[in-house]
Amino acid sequence: MIKSPTIIFSHTYKYTKINTISEYYYETVNKSMNDTLIVIDRDATMRSVNKATCDLLEYEEDELIGKDMSLIVQQKDIIDSAEYQTLMSESPIVNKEIDYVTKRGKHIPMLFSAAVLKNKEGKAEGVVCIARDITEQKRADEALRESEKELHYLSSQLLTAQEKERRRLSLELHDELGQSLMVLKLKLRSIREGLPTDHARLEAECDDLIGYINGVTENVRRISRDLSPSILEDLGLSAAIRWLVDAFTEHSNSKCSLDMIEMNDHFPMEGQIIIYRIIQECLTNIAKHAHATMASIIIKKQDDRIFFCVEDNGKGFNTEEAFRKHPGKKGLGLATMYQRARMLGGNLDIWSQEGSGTKITFTVPLAERGYRS
Ligand SMILES: Nc1ncnc2c1ncn2[C@@H]1O[C@H](COP(=O)(O)OP(=O)(O)O)[C@@H](O)[C@H]1O
Numbered sequence: 244m245i246k247s248p249t250i251i252f253s254h255t256y257k258y259t260k261i262n263t264i265s266e267y268y269y270e271t272v273n274k275s276m277n278d279t280l281i282v283i284d285r286d287a288t289m290r291s292v293n294k295a296t297c298d299l300l301e302y303e304e305d306e307l308i309g310k311d312m313s314l315i316v317q318q319k320d321i322i323d324s325a326e327y328q329t330l331m332s333e334s335p336i337v338n339k340e341i342d343y344v345t346k347r348g349k350h351i352p353m354l355f356s357a358a359v360l361k362n363k364e365g366k367a368e369g370v371v372c373i374a375r376d377i378t379e380q381k382r383a384d385e386a387l388r389e390s391e392k393e394l395h396y397l398s399s400q401l402l403t404a405q406e407k408e409r410r411r412l413s414l415e416l417h418d419e420l421g422q423s424l425m426v427l428k429l430k431l432r433s434i435r436e437g438l439p440t441d442h443a444r445l446e447a448e449c450d451d452l453i454g455y456i457n458g459v460t461e462n463v464r465r466i467s468r469d470l471s472p473s474i475l476e477d478l479g480l481s482a483a484i485r486w487l488v489d490a491f492t493e494h495s496n497s498k499c500s501l502d503m504i505e506m507n508d509h510f511p512m513e514g515q516i517i518i519y520r521i522i523q524e525c526l527t528n529i530a531k532h533a534h535a536t537m538a539s540i541i542i543k544k545q546d547d548r549i550f551f552c553v554e555d556n557g558k559g560f561n562t563e564e565a566f567r568k569h570p571g572k573k574g575l576g577l578a579t580m581y582q583r584a585r586m587l588g589g590n591l592d593i594w595s596q597e598g599s600g601t602k603i604t605f606t607v608p609l610a611e612r613g614y615r616s
């Protein structure tokens with residue numbers, strides 16, 4: 244980053260004018276600095292260019308000296324530009340992105356700063372311009388943006404695949420294992436009923452086993468439901484959220500209020516599952532980490548979007564620290580929440596402070612991806 248180099252230069256320049264020993268110093272700096280340095284006079288004629296300028300723009304020094312600055316910047320008439328006028332009236336330009344144009348017409352993105360150069364009487368004599376070639380930085384920024392896009396795409400694909408796999412497993416557990424357990428129980432019951440009357444011990448063992456199978460069946464149902472909430476498909480998003488809240492109140496030490504519009508028709512099934520997962524993670528985190536006495540969920544319509552807010556009065560946490568943690572050491576819950584909100588075309592915010600509870604909000608547009616309003 245260029246930190247007000249123009250100001251520094253302006254002092255150096257003034258100094259060199261009155262101190263010949265420093266002229267050597269100025270020349271050395273001028274030749275060795277990597278940034279381009281151009282001094283123009285009031286009418287934008289180039290009076291001095293350093294070596295870096297000539298090297299970058301592929302001109303000889305004498306091809307630039309005496310020429311108008313518009314030769315090398317895209318802007319055709321610099322003097323008439325509002326920015327130049329403001330600059331001359333003392334407002335420096337700091338770190339503005341502009342293009343320089345080489346002798347062969349190639350455009351080079353530059354980070355440009357400029358300040359007025361004054362004489363002893365304080366009268367503006369010209370402008371000193373310093374600029375840095377930011378081609379590489381731009382390329383790196385673009386590559387970063389591209390890889391971020393790819394990462395978002397991959398993680399959304401991964402979440403979708405995970406959801407599909409969970410649903411498959413859930414059905415398999417429910418239909419296959421659940422069915423087999425049912426058959427086992429019926430068989431055991433018929434054995435028990437066929438036992439001669441004087442086999443009380445065997446009868447008791449059959450009863451025990453039937454009770455055990457009932458327990459396993461209940462567990463299989465619970466695991467299957469946690470994997471893929473069939474309530475969503477059967478009764479819709481609002482009922483599923485009500486069910487989540489009931490389960491939360493039952494299994495945690497907190498109460499939870501729910502203020503929600505009916506929204507079963509607002510989102511297609513994939514959207515409903517994503518919203519359900521975000522709220523599920525919020526409630527799981529409250530139960531697991533918050534030590535809250537009270538939680539609340541608000542879901543309301545705001546213009547063409549639905550607004551969701553999940554809040555608790557628990558111990559809160561340092562959000563920056565949670566995200567700074569080493570990838571291997573931090574949970575995936577919060578990061579996945581962000582990704583899920585993105586998948587819906589919405590955005591998610593987390594407010595939390597140690598001792599002051601946590602509030603998570605996200606909005607989901609109704610119009611996007613064919614969601615019905
Ligand atoms: N509602 C909350 N109250 C207090 N701390 C929270 C809350 N939600 C998240 N946290 C903190 O943020 C961390 C990261 O959460 P998360 O990404 O869901 O991972 P995990 O739940 O697996 O630890 C948690 O370990 C916890 O310290």
Ligand SMILES: [Mg+2]
Nearest residue numbers: 528574576577
């Ligand atoms: Mg979590």
